[in-house]
Amino acid sequence: MLMSGKEIGMYNPENIFWAIFAFMWIVYLWETYLSHRQRNIYRNTKEVPSSLRDVIDNETFEKARxxxxxxSSFGFWHGIYEQIESSIILVLGGIPYLWMLAGKVTNRLGYGHEYEITQSLAFMLLASVFSTVVGLPWVLYSTFVIEERHGFNKQTLGFFFKDQVKKFIVMQAISLPILAGLLYIIKMGGQYFFVYAWVFTLVISLFLITVYADYIAPLFDKFTPLPEGDLRTKIEDLAKSIDFPLYKLYVVEGSKRSSHSNAYFYGFFKNKRIVLFDTLLEDYTPVNTDEKKSDETETTKTDGEEKIEEENKPQGEKTEEEEKEKKKTGCNTEEVLAVLAHELGHWKLGHNLKNLIISQVNIFLCLFLFALLIERTEFFNAFGFYDSYPTLIGLLIIFQFVFSPYNEVLSFCMTVLTRRFEFQADAFAKSLHKASFLRMALIKLHKDNLGFPVADWLFSAVHYSHPPLLERLGALGKTD
Known part of the structure; x- marks a missing residue:
């Protein structure tokens, strides 16, 4: 069947490349415009609006602004850099060059071009090293200038680099074997490889969800059981009241990295765990009884401390100044319970399951479309691949570039859905008579995290997966 001149032009590799390149810049300019609108809000809103005066004081408002x-300014410059870097890589043929470089590496190790999966793993490893190295200055500036300036960073430079190396190693140890398995299935799966690939990704997703918090997260943060006491008893009672199968209750020492706070739960069936960040708890102090009994005369240094503590100070003990500062942040028992009522509302209302189903339907659809497009050599040609058509490069081109319009639409739809889920979870907490405490907790956490309560409506609609503070407070009402 002969194609028309219009169809031939549509599938011309050069036209495909420039169409993708143009869309990439359209998205960037749109995002820059949205960020500019929000940055103007930060610049021009210097007084607490009348509707917020019962929520936030002038000093906190200015700090948040x-x-x-x-x-926002950091994001603007970082965005320019990333866009220019991506454009240069695409225009100058960075992807085929890196593939060729990966081939040279594997050849020296005794693996020829017929070992495509091995070369693919080398390609991903080199790409990861490159992105980590060129992105490091930006991460350093964000952590040790911006977060430090506003009182959130708790890391030392040594701890930071140790953490980055550990993250890189763990990420490669997890992602490279998964990638190898996926590529093998695609290459050997025949006509219906997309079905087998989808089953593989589903199994891997469920497996990682199961093992992450128990085996991976503890490599980076210390998890300890929440001590017996009023808070633990009330959390257990709350879980029982809604038939939440609470199995374990942990506190994670997130304060060694940042003073931002959070809480979450995970696990399947009757093995649910709740994790509270220590920064969420107003009166929590880590218990290190064994360490306090020994080495009292030695100088100790925990991960993340910038300088050696005074001699005779047990590890984990806070100075009087730190204790005073700690009292200013976090939530009391009833407020923590209200926050957890919101989180458990996501479970009770099936939000997590719905998100899992949506993600898996999306993955299946994308793999199906990938199966239809992978044989189209013009996509490879558009990005500089004329003699070979590696499966990994096909995944990269189709999922990251060809699907980019679809990904943008999906991202917006998921933001809208997530905001709806947040309102529903708040309503669930309200049904448990936690509205007034959740209201106070939201205000406290907003202040503790220096969240700016005024948002441009368009920026908020596109980017805020959680509703703005005033909208949540309005939905909750002032009382139960």
Whole structure:
């Protein structure tokens, strides 16, 4: 069947490349415009609006404004850099060059071009090293300038680099074997490889969800059981009241990295765990009784401390100044329970399951479309691949570039859905008579994290997966 001149032009590799390149810049300019709108809010909103005066004081409002302005300005320059870097890589043929370089590496190790999966793993490893190295200055600036300036960073330079190396090693140890398995299935799966690939990704996703918090997260943070006491008893009672199968209750020492706070739960069936960040708890102090009994005369240094503590100070013990500062942040028992009521509302209302189903339907659809497009050599040609058509490069081109319009639409739809889920979870907490405490907790956490409560409506609609503070408070009402 002969194609028309219009169809031939449509599938011309050069036209495909420039169409993708143009869309990439359209998305960038759109995002830059949205960020500019929000940055103007930070710049021009210097007084607490009348509707917020019962929620936030002038000093905190100004701190939040400056924090938001710093992050927005940083994001602007980082975005320019990333866009220019990506454009140069595409225009100058960085992807085929890196594939060729990966081939040279594997050849020296005794693996010829017929070992495509081995070369693919080398390609991904080199790409990861490159992105980590060129992105390091930006991460350093964000952590040790912006977060430090506004009182959130708790890391030392030594701890930071140790953490980055550990993250890189763990990420490669997890991702490279998964990638090898996926590529093998695609190459050997025949006509219906997309079905087998989808089953593989589903199994891997469920496996990682199961093992992450128990075996991977503890490599980076210390998890300890929440001590017996009023808070633990009330959390257990809350779980029982809604038939939440609570199995374990942990506190994670997130304060060694940042003073931002959080809480979450994970696990399947009757093995649910709840994790509270120590920064969420107003009166929590890590218990290190064994360490306090020994080495009392030695100088100790925990991960993340910038300088050696005074001699005779047991590890984990806080100075009087730190204790005073700690009292200013976090939530009391009833407020923590309200936050957990919101989180458990996501479970009770099936939000996590719905998100899992949506993600798996999306993955299946994308793999199916990938199966239809992978034989189209013009996509490879558009990115500089004329003699070989590696499966990994096909995945990269189709999922990252060809599907980019679809990904943008999906991202917006998921943001809208997530906001709806957040309102529903708040309503669930309200049904448990936690509205007034959740209201106070949201205000406290907003202040502790220097969240700026004024948002441009368009920026908020596109980017805020959680509703703005005033909208949540309005939905909750002032009382139960």
């Amino acid at each position: 400056l924090y938001g302005l710093d992050k």
